[in-house]
Amino acid sequence: MYALLFVILLYLSDGAVDGMFHDFQALHQWYTWKTGLGKTYKDSYEEILRKSIFTANIRLIEEHNYRFHQDLETYTMSPNQFADLTPQEFSALxxxxxxxxxxxxxxxxxxxxxxxxxxxxxxxxxxxxxxxxxxxxxxxxxxxxxxxxxxxxxxxxxxxxxxxxxxxxxxxxxxxxxxxxxxxxxxxxxxxxxxxxxxxxxxxxxxxxxxxxxxxxxxxxxxxxxxxxxxxxxxxxxxxxxxxxxxxxxxxxxxxxxxxxxxxxxxxxxxxxxxxxxxxxxxxxxxxxxxxxxxxxxxxxxxxxxxxxxxxxxxxxxxxxxxxxxxxxxxxxx
Structure with missing residues (x-):
């Protein structure tokens, strides 16, 4: 668990969560996504971690799609079933x-x-x-x-x-x-x-x-x-x-x-x-x-x-x- 926390903290250290974690829109996205996929977590600690990762991924997706609308990218991204995973977790699984x-x-x-x-x-x-x-x-x-x-x-x-x-x-x-x-x-x-x-x-x-x-x-x-x-x-x-x-x-x-x-x-x-x-x-x-x-x-x-x-x-x-x-x-x- 400590190793997982260390990896997640490294992933979030770029400040992606800053300013968004308590934002109403981000919270709405989180609960809509979680409910739509029927996601559940073993305890509140795990849910806080997953919500933090989700929020960081949302920021990444939004920044990419902004570049797409500026004709700087050729494809779009969206939060799918992997949105509460770090890239390291995704790769391993x-x-x-x-x-x-x-x-x-x-x-x-x-x-x-x-x-x-x-x-x-x-x-x-x-x-x-x-x-x-x-x-x-x-x-x-x-x-x-x-x-x-x-x-x-x-x-x-x-x-x-x-x-x-x-x-x-x-x-x-x-x-x-x-x-x-x-x-x-x-x-x-x-x-x-x-x-x-x-x-x-x-x-x-x-x-x-x-x-x-x-x-x-x-x-x-x-x-x-x-x-x-x-x-x-x-x-x-x-x-x-x-x-x-x-x-x-x-x-x-x-x-x-x-x-x-x-x-x-x-x-x-x-x-x-x-x-x-x-x-x-x-x-x-x-x-x-x-x-x-x-x-x-x-x-x-x-x-x-x-x-x-x-x-x-x-x-x-x-x-x-x-x-x-x-x-x-x-x-x-x-």
Whole structure:
């Protein structure tokens, strides 16, 4: 508890709370937000801390949105379900370690064959029914499992005309031998390796619990098998564009350890100093397009529909591999 208090005091030391904590509008925002999400805390001490963090985050959001209205930012922010967390807490609870511990097994390289001029200007695989509803990973670093299932769900729809929600919990519980660590992090390629050997159960047969538990895999409940997977050339947005346009939803990883991503609301997410190498969150690229002259990647997240644009985000495209969107891209072969 003392360590948490120390981190929070450091976070609040920039004076963000000064002048706002007792402000009526800030208090109204706090109670409206807390009531709307049904937030409760274990004691008054915890609530005071959370209210202080919330107020600091509100100031951050308002300052950012002011810059947006001055045409200095390309996206807006809003207080979502994470508004009572510090960035450090958010990172620990919702982001993931994306480090490979095993050599690639049956992976292949994606070979670009289409001409850029022949690709469509806009793609959205939701329009083809190849994307399941937005899911919520909860306070578990299992984003890699959701990115994995999302890519396979897309291929099932496109190849077999069946949209089936697949089990992330199977991957969380059972893919440790391939190098994944449940809620502690993992990789989509390592999840693919597991599914090549065992196949994937449905969400209905093996439901999500947002925690690591004992493996309960049952071969009789398998609804999808994999033959292999392909990796897209690291950092190549043109190859990623071709894959998204011609293959379907693609598993990707990004650097999400930024307040702008944490509180993203609308617009094309573009941020300075977003590392294309330090990847800590796995998502699903389901399309691309242009908004107000800005090219974007259409990305499905796994933080529920209350985050972002009903669970989605637009990430700047052709912007020097923004946040590493093309640094770790892959897709399954069924």
């Amino acid at each position: 919702y982001l993931s370690k994306l480090h490979s511990r095993l050599p690639a097994g049956v992976s292949q390289s994606h070979l670009s064959t289409a001409q850029l001029k022949d690709l469509p200007d806009q793609v959205d695989w939701r329009n083809m029914g190849a994307v399941t509803p937005v899911k919520d990973q909860g306070a578990c670093g299992s984003c890699w499992a959701f990115s994995t299932t999302g890519a396979i769900e897309g291929q099932l729809k496109l190849q077999r005309h069946e949209l089936t929600s697949l089990s992330e919990q199977q991957l969380v519980d059972c893919s440790w031998p391939e190098g994944n660590e449940g809620c502690g992090g993992g990789l989509m390629t390592q999840a693919f390796e597991h599914l090549i050997q065992y196949g994937s159960e449905s969400e209905a047969a093996y439901p999500y619990k947002a925690m690591t538990s004992q493996c309960k895999y049952r071969k009789s409940d398998v609804v999808a098998m994999m033959l292999g997977y392909k990796k897209i050339k690291e950092g190549n947005e043109t190859d990623l564009m071709e894959a998204v346009a011609t293959v379907g939803p693609i598993s990707v990883a990004i650097n999400a350890d930024m307040p702008g991503f944490m509180f993203y609301s609308h617009g094309v997410y573009s941020i300075k100093n977003c590392s294309p190498l330090y990847l800590d969150h796995a998502v699903l690229a389901i399309g691309y397009g242009i908004l107000d002259g800005q090219p974007y990647w259409l990305v499905k997240n796994s933080w529920g529909e209350d985050w972002g644009m009903e669970g989605y985000i637009l990430i700047a495209k052709n912007a020097n591999n923004m946040c590493g969107i093309a640094s770790m891209a892959s897709y399954p072969i069924l």
